[in-house]
Amino acid sequence: MKKNKISKDWIIKQHRDQYFKNSKSHGYRSRSAYKLIELDNKFKFFKKNKIIVDLGCYPGGWSQVAKENTDKSKILSLDLKKMDKLQGVHFICRDFQKDETKKEVLKILGEKADVLMSDMAANTTGNKSLDSIRTNALTQQVIDFSRFVLKDDGVVICKLFTGQDFLEVKDLAKKKFKKVDFFKPKSSKDFSKETYIHCKGIKTL
Ligand SMILES: C[S@@+](CC[C@H](N)C(=O)[O-])C[C@H]1O[C@@H](n2cnc3c(N)ncnc32)[C@H](O)[C@@H]1O
Known part of the structure; x- marks a missing residue:
């Protein structure tokens, strides 16, 4: 039992270290940046001249990846x-x-967005079920937010559990x-229930 625990801890540490070290050497602000790279490799939503909104962007890894992959985009x-x-x-x-954030986002952009992405998580409480419920509630709100700020043929990428x-x-x-598709990037920890949803094309009726 003890041996299993040690080996699991070792795997977790190695996993963390690999992406953490990579993020430092590539100059990314977060190891999460690799998740977005994998998501874009899978779904190909980053293109030139697009409008992108990054919800819950701090410290900025996803925004860096968006900037690198979308020439002349806003x-x-x-x-x-x-x-x-x-x-x-x-x-x-x-x-x-x-409510005022939606209006402000639209005002700054001047038109609706092509990609709405969110890596937001609710603050952890230590209770995994509760954390999952709270983060999935955020995901539902992101889907709701998309009705106001996303073009009809737009894409939502969002974390959920x-x-x-x-x-x-x-x-x-x-x-x-x-x-609607789901994808768990390799850079997302195996033991975590985290996954990502990819939604495309708003139903208008
Ligand atoms: C996992 S971090 C995002 C990491 C980011 N994608 C990156 O690569 O650097 C989640 C962020 O969501 C933000 N967040 C959570 N709830 C939010 C809300 N209601 N409005 C705006 N940001 C929120 C948190 O402050 C936190 O910085």
Whole structure:
């Protein structure tokens, strides 16, 4: 039993170290950057001249990847925490759940977005079920947010957990979008219930 625990800890540590070290050597602000790279390799949503919104962007790894992969695009990133300046990225320190944030996002962009991405997680409480419910509630709010700020043929990429409420999020996404897929990047820890949803094309009727 003890041996199993030690070997699991060792695997977890190696896993963390690999992506952590890579993020330092590639200059990414977070190891999460690799998850977005894998998500884009899978779904190919980053293109030239697009409008991208990064919800819960701090410290900025996803915004860096978006900037690198979308020539001449407009990137608007927001978080409750202040993000250090990132060249070519417009940052606002806001709570995405506030009604006025939707209006402000649209005002800054001047038109609706092509890609709405979110790596947001609720603050952890130590209770895994509760954390999963709270993060999946955020995911449902992101889907709701997309109705206001996303073009009809736009894409949502968003973190969620395969725990409680997963099916509820999936049903909501299928009700609102023409195409819904799930993908867990290799850089996401195996033992974590974290996965990502990819939604494309708002259902207009
Ligand atoms: C896992 S971090 C994001 C990491 C980021 N994708 C990166 O690569 O650097 C999640 C972020 O979501 C933010 N967040 C959580 N709830 C939020 C809310 N209601 N409005 C804005 N940001 C929120 C947190 O402040 C936190 O910085």
